[in-house]
Amino acid sequence: MKKLMLKAGSSLGLVIFLLIPTLSAASSTTAVSRPTLTQLESEIAASVKIKDAPPLKDLIPTLSGNWANVTMVPMPRACYGSWPLTEDEPIPANAVTQCEWGDTAATRSIFLIGDSQSAMWLPTFNTLGLELGWKILFLAKSGCPPWITSSRYLSDNISVYSNTACKAFVKNEIAFVNSVHPTVVIPIGLQVPSRTDQVTEEVQEASTLRTIAALKPSRAKILFLGGFSWTFGGTTPQDCLTIHPTDLPGCEATLSVLSTYPGISGLEAAAKKDHIGVVPTLKLFCAKYLCPIFVKSPSGDHLIYFDDGHVNNQYSVWISRAFGTLIQPYLPNTA
Numbered sequence: 001m002k003k004l005m006l007k008a009g010s011s012l013g014l015v016i017f018l019l020i021p022t023l024s025a026a027s028s029t030t031a032v033s034r035p036t037l038t039q040l041e042s043e044i045a046a047s048v049k050i051k052d053a054p055p056l057k058d059l060i061p062t063l064s065g066n067w068a069n070v071t072m073v074p075m076p077r078a079c080y081g082s083w084p085l086t087e088d089e090p091i092p093a094n095a096v097t098q099c100e101w102g103d104t105a106a107t108r109s110i111f112l113i114g115d116s117q118s119a120m121w122l123p124t125f126n127t128l129g130l131e132l133g134w135k136i137l138f139l140a141k142s143g144c145p146p147w148i149t150s151s152r153y154l155s156d157n158i159s160v161y162s163n164t165a166c167k168a169f170v171k172n173e174i175a176f177v178n179s180v181h182p183t184v185v186i187p188i189g190l191q192v193p194s195r196t197d198q199v200t201e202e203v204q205e206a207s208t209l210r211t212i213a214a215l216k217p218s219r220a221k222i223l224f225l226g227g228f229s230w231t232f233g234g235t236t237p238q239d240c241l242t243i244h245p246t247d248l249p250g251c252e253a254t255l256s257v258l259s260t261y262p263g264i265s266g267l268e269a270a271a272k273k274d275h276i277g278v279v280p281t282l283k284l285f286c287a288k289y290l291c292p293i294f295v296k297s298p299s300g301d302h303l304i305y306f307d308d309g310h311v312n313n314q315y316s317v318w319i320s321r322a323f324g325t326l327i328q329p330y331l332p333n334t335a
Contacts, residue, residue, distance in 0.1 A: 033299045037322040040295070041283060047292040048252070053245040054301040059294065061303065061314045063238050080119060081141035081169060088165050089141050091172045096180060102129015102136035108334050109135040111182040111220065113173050114146045114189035120310045121188060121225070127320035128327070137182060141169045145189025148174075148214060149207030178217040183334060185220040187211055190263045204266025205273075212274050221332050224271050226278045227264040229253045229291035230308050237305050240293060253291045258282065277330040284319045284326070285311075 035043060056063045079099035081089030092098050102110075102125065112118045112125060118140045129136040144166040177185050190204070215222055230253055240251040258264065271278045285291050285304060295302045295315075306312040 034318055034321040035297060037283070037325040039297075040319060040322040041287075043295050043297045044285070044292060045287045047295045048249075048287045048290040050292070050296060051246060051248055053241045053248060054294065054296070056241060058301060059303045060300045060318075061312060063241070063303075079138055079140075081144070089169050091139065091176045095139060095176060096137065099138050100135055101126040101138065103133050104135055106133050106135040108133070108332075109137055109180075109182040109184070111137040111177050111180065111185045112140070113138075113177060113185065113187050114140050115144050116140070116142045116310060117190070117228075118146075118186075118188040120306075120313070120316060123313045123316040124320045124323050127317055128324050131320075132324060132328075134183075137180070139173045139176065141166065141173075144169055146170055146173065146187040146211055147189065147204065147207035148210035149203060174211070174214045177215060177220070181218055182220045183332060184223055185215055185218055186223045186225065187215070188225055201262040201266040201269065204262045205269045208267050208270035209274060212270065212276060222276050223327075223330055224267055224276055224278045225281045226268070227258060227261070227282055228311060229258060229282065229285040229304070236307055237293065237303060248293055249290065252293050253286075255282065255286045255289055255291060258286070258291070279327050279330055281323070281326065284322055 076092070076098050078090075078092035079095065101122065106129070110125060110129065112121065118138070119142075122136070122138055125134075125136045125138075128134065144163075148170060212222060241248075244250045268278055270276070282291075292304070294304060302315055302318055304311060304315050
């Protein structure tokens with residue numbers, strides 16, 4: 001099946017700062033409606049066989065709805081630096097209390113750092129933290145992944161890795177993590193479709209190893225997430241569902257392609273070298289061979305994406321119960 005390809009000169013970078021999930025859905029999604037990991041895997045396996053798009057008005061979230069409500073986080077700007085990349089983002093002195101979610105009274109904490117893909121996981125972790133008793137700390141800068149490298153990652157002709165503001169932010173957020181000493185730290189970033197000049201597996205592996213080494217003074221357990229699926233080749237889910245209403249596999253990613261993407265394979269190679277756990281998060285998005293565009297379940301048709309490189313906030317909350325099952329074996333046994 002022919003796949004849509006990411007266009008050269010895509011405006012992905014210009015929209016990254018908009019692609020931040022909101023936490024409001026967490027309070028309205030009950031444990032009863034959120035699937036277990038077994039249920040989710042079964043529903044994903046069944047969904048990849050669906051070729052016809054569901055009624056778009058019934059999707060969760062609806063395509064006709066206000067997408068700003070699906071992507072924006074009501075958080076202090078200091079916790080999440082936005083576009084442009086060239087703008088300096090100082091770490092707030094009171095970030096521990098200003099940038100906390102989940103169970104804020106908990107003594108054990110998980111610290112998420114990275115770019116907009118770290119932000120898209122925040123609704124998942126917020127729900128997880130509330131239910132399992134973990135404080136969730138968060139600092140990120142849009143378009144600025146947490147990997148320490150001098151190589152060039154181009155996004156709309158702006159060099160992220162060689163940009164002084166991005167370099168300074170990564171250095172400062174890692175220093176802040178080291179000063180806070182969280183229980184767990186999870187760096188997330190740059191796991192999206194990429195032009196070949198953006199990153200290679202060797203660059204991702206080397207830069208990931210540098211970040212691991214830089215985080216060691218935190219004394220935190222370092223974990224990675226094993227990626228997520230993408231689709232649409234730079235288009236929107238609205239376009240995909242309307243252009244391919246009876247041929248959904250034509251705009252769905254294959255697991256074989258995902259496993260070779262340098263942002264995932266390079267990270268996994270670094271994790272193996274340094275004995276870092278990688279939570280197998282692709283199970284939350286993909287079946288054995290294919291990653292569907294939506295998941296059909298008794299509670300409705302759950303759209304996975306906001307765009308080709310981000311999960312929408314309602315799916316992020318909806319999978320939190322299944323995600324909890326995946327991550328718990330990797331979390332330290334601490335009360």
